[in-house]
Amino acid sequence: MLPTLQIGPLAMPTGPLLLLLGVWLGTWLAEREADRLGLNRDTVSALALLGLIVGLVGARLGYAARYSEAYAADPLSLISNNLATFSLPEGLAAGLLAATLYGRRQGLPLRRTLDALAPLAGVLSGAAALAQLASGDGFGAPAQLPWSLYLWDDYRHPSQLYALLAALGVFGLWWRWGRAGFAGFGFLLMIAGLAATTVFLEAFRGDSLLLTGGWRSAQVGGLIVLAAALVWMRRWAESAQPGQSRT
Amino acid sequence: MPVRSLLLDPRRWWPFTAIVLLVGGLWTLGSRVATTDEAPRQANPHEGFPAPDFALENLSGETVALADYRGQVVIVNLWASWCGPCRAEMPALQNVYDDLAADGLVVLGVNSTAQDSEAAARSFVAENALTFPILLDRADDVSQTYRLRSLPSTFIVDRSGLIRAVLIGGPLSEAVLRSKIEDLLADAP
Structure with a gap:
């Protein structure tokens, strides 16, 4: 566990640094994929960064909206450096909306653009697992196994390492098989793979967010995403012309 | 790739999808958390744990x-x-x-x-x-x-x-x- 990186007098939070590294690496890979798919790499890169930046702003505004009275009295807090004041659902919605609008405006083809962005999703998933390993978040359920990790005064499933390995595995699957075939297949393969591994691995987590009845929310969400990805895969396969190539 | 050949045949794809979702659903069902199963956590300076006393x-x-x-x-x-x-x-x-x-x-x-x-x-x-x-x-x-x-x-x-x-x-x-x-x-x- 290494939650902060001490560089001289500066204490830098390791998790966000790893996520930034993931954004850089994922965007670089997305640019390479854009080249391979015959898309303008700068436009794809701008779309990814715009989505991420608008997503961050949306996540902060979404959080502030929940506590509107406090933030109305102290609006400068909106630009606080505090990392605990973001709201993921609003951030995702804002980021996706901005990226969609930008993509349409630039005339980017939807499925091929999603294919180009697939490696970004895989790399971010791996970076998130590493960030959780560094901060001690996303910890596993107690377990006495030869590979258990001693964390928070207990031997636990190394759930962050499971997630990292799963992200690498799905990335490998995408690299080997997801970069050929009909437009949109690579993206859906990546999403389906990440959703399936989430459904499987969440069972080993010790900090799951629970719904009524003890259901783990990440598993329920993962199943919904997996179902949508599999249905869409068939629909897009159907609509692809026989012998159609993406590039 | 096997998945792509499955995809081209709806008679095989939909049963495959149903089996994947059924297995996932059963796994999700089996890994529900009953509050009585959870051992009390030891005090730790981390979100979700009891605060260490002092x-x-x-x-x-x-x-x-x-x-x-x-x-x-x-x-x-x-x-x-x-x-x-x-x-x-x-x-x-x-x-x-x-x-x-x-x-x-x-x-x-x-x-x-x-x-x-x-x-x-x-x-x-x-x-x-x-x-x-x-x-x-x-x-x-x-x-x-x-x-x-x-x-x-x-x-x-x-x-x-x-x-x-x-x-x-x-x-x-x-x-x-x-x-x-x-x-x-x-x-x-």
Whole structure:
């Protein structure tokens, strides 16, 4: 566990640094994929960064909206450096909306653009697992196994390492098989793979967010995403012309 | 790839999809968490764990323990007088304490005395007219128990003694503090 990186007098939070590294690496890979798919790499890169930046702003505004009275009295807090004041659902919605609008405006083809962005999703998933390993978040359920990790005064499933390995595995699957075939297949393969591994691995987590009845929310969400990805895969396969190539 | 050949044949694809989702659904069903299955967690300075207890002297020499405030929402703020962000966030802590103490909020300002000067801490408290309890961590016990890595560090503890937020670094604004305690104060004592 290494939650902060001490560089001289500066204490830098390791998790966000790893996520930034993931954004850089994922965007670089997305640019390479854009080249391979015959898309303008700068436009794809701008779309990814715009989505991420608008997503961050949306996540902060979404959080502030929940506590509107406090933030109305102290609006400068909106630009606080505090990392605990973001709201993921609003951030995702804002980021996706901005990226969609930008993509349409630039005339980017939807499925091929999603294919180009697939490696970004895989790399971010791996970076998130590493960030959780560094901060001690996303910890596993107690377990006495030869590979258990001693964390928070207990031997636990190394759930962050499971997630990292799963992200690498799905990335490998995408690299080997997801970069050929009909437009949109690579993206859906990546999403389906990440959703399936989430459904499987969440069972080993010790900090799951629970719904009524003890259901783990990440598993329920993962199943919904997996179902949508599999249905869409068939629909897009159907609509692809026989012998159609993406590039 | 096998998946792509499956995809081309709907008679095979839909059963495949159904089997994948059925297996996933059963796995999800089997990995539900019953509250009775969960062993009580040990105290740890991390979100979701019971806050490690401590007892320290305040500026008047009286011993104050975190456990004394069970049933109230507690902000444990680790600080030092030489730390700029710590000094900058003290007015925000004082303001929320003034506003919300009647609703069940307690602020414990734990001075990291082992790396500060007690005189400097007292002088800072007097200059800023801080009225919430200031505790002196002379032996560095709380800093070690709470695995202090950066000053200031703030732990938000709910009425049942669970840590609900860990805020590393600062300065924290009033809005951030209020957003983290508003829901907890609304919980019944």
